Amino acid sequence: MAKKAAYTVVEFRMMPVDLLEPHPLAMIPIDDEDKASIERSIDGHNILHPLLISEGVHHISGLYRIYDGCNRWNTAKALGMTEVPCLLVCCEDPAMIVAECLSAGRKRTTGQRILVFLEGHKEEVLAARRMGIEKQGNIQKQLKNVQQNAGVSRETPGAENYTPEAVSTLLKCSRQDVISALELFESLHTETVPDNLSSGKRAHEADEAEIKLLLEQRNGVLSGHSPVRAWKRAFFGRQSTKGVARSPIDYASLLDRSLTGLLTSLPRWSDMTHDDRALFEEKFARVINALPADLKVLTK
Numbered sequence: 649m650a651k652k653a654a655y656t657v658v659e660f661r662m663m664p665v666d667l668l669e670p671h672p673l674a675m676i677p678i679d680d681e682d683k684a685s686i687e688r689s690i691d692g693h694n695i696l697h698p699l700l701i702s703e704g705v706h707h708i709s710g711l712y713r714i715y716d717g718c719n720r721w722n723t724a725k726a727l728g729m730t731e732v733p734c735l736l737v738c739c740e741d742p743a744m745i746v747a748e749c750l751s752a753g754r755k756r757t758t759g760q761r762i763l764v765f766l767e768g769h770k771e772e773v774l775a776a777r778r779m780g781i782e783k784q785g786n787i788q789k790q791l792k793n794v795q796q797n798a799g800v801s802r803e804t805p806g807a808e809n810y811t812p813e814a815v816s817t818l819l820k821c822s823r824q825d826v827i828s829a830l831e832l833f834e835s836l837h838t839e840t841v842p843d844n845l846s847s848g849k850r851a852h853e854a855d856e857a858e859i860k861l862l863l864e865q866r867n868g869v870l871s872g873h874s875p876v877r878a879w880k881r882a883f884f885g886r887q888s889t890k891g892v893a894r895s896p897i898d899y900a901s902l903l904d905r906s907l908t909g910l911l912t913s914l915p916r917w918s919d920m921t922h923d924d925r926a927l928f929e930e931k932f933a934r935v936i937n938a939l940p941a942d943l944k945v946l947t948k
Contacts (some may be wrong), residue, residue: 655739658703663734665725668701669711670718673746673767686723695720698733700749702742715742716749743770757930758821759869759876762829765819769810770837776810777834822923828877832869836862844884873934875927 699717706713714721715737724732739745746767766773808814812826819826835842839854841862854862865883868874874882917925936947 655700655737655745658736658738660698661734661736662731663699663701663712664731665721665729667705667712668699668714668721668732668734669706669709670721671702671713671715671742671746673743673764673770674714674716674718674749686719687727690720690723690727690729695724695732698735700745701734701736703736703738712736713742715745743767757869757872757875758819758825758926759829759874759879760872761819762815762821762826762876763833763866763870765815766829766833773810773830773833774837822926824923825876828879829869832862832866832876832879836866842880844880875930877927 697717697720699721700715701717702713702715705711712734717732717734721732737745812823812830815826815830816823831842834840835854836859839859841852841854841858843851861883865874865879868882869876869879920928936944939947
């Protein structure tokens with residue numbers, strides 16, 4: 649039996665760029681290298697792949713929503729283009745279409761894939777979290793539940809699809825990565841600062857500066873620059889140095905220590921866990937991409 653199509657193409661149309669806006673879930677930050685690549689492609693060959701957009705305008709903004717192709721749209725505007733090729737589609741679940749488009753194509757980091765999945769199921773995940781808190785009853789149980797299940801009660805109807813185990817199985821990633829992503833996701837959408845047990849700080853309502861720092865961590869993970877497990881350490885590190893002038897960094901010494909540590913650790917590669925290897929491989933790939941030209945020749 650054939651599967652039901654996720655969406656139906658209504659028509660192809662050249663659309664004015666001013667009549668389009670990104671779907672709220674579709675904007676993923678990209679680095680300068682990716683931006684330059686898209687700009688070269690569009691400048692040299694126009695837009696080869698049509699944007700995927702809603703068949704009708706949004707009831708509040710009066711604009712068509714982009715499900716796939718936000719960066720192409722932004723680049724087209726920057727290059728002075730007035731129209732872009734689009735496929736207008738009909739679908740029952742736009743969030744699911746956005747999540748699928750963001751998950752497909754070029755390789756995504758673990759953090760990107762998890763956050764995109766959570767954003768695509770935002771209401772269900774947050775509802776499961778709220779019901780989970782009600783089930784726990786007291787603050788000590790809540791704190792234990794956050795640590796073990798990212799705040800999702802196993803007894804909550806439907807919540808079994810959003811436990812760390814369920815998401816890690818579905819996305820084929822580690823449970824710890826899912827827990828880290830769930831904490832970041834919930835902190836942003838509830839505007840709360842999570843517990844930092846190492847410093848003894850408890851969860852509290854985020855102020856404007858803290859929300860900005862949380863958004864920076866989200867963008868870092870979604871752009872592929874930051875491992876999802878590192879966001880909390882980075883967030884609290886930025887908090888502790890907020891408003892304090894930083895001493896100059898000795899980058900030569902930092903690079904020397906990093907390479908020395910690498911030479912010391914690599915012989916023990918076989919002793920590392922699968923999750924630790926995956927995290928290292930993700931970081932090492934970014935190191936290779938960031939190498940200056942005179943060092944890149946050493947990798948060939």
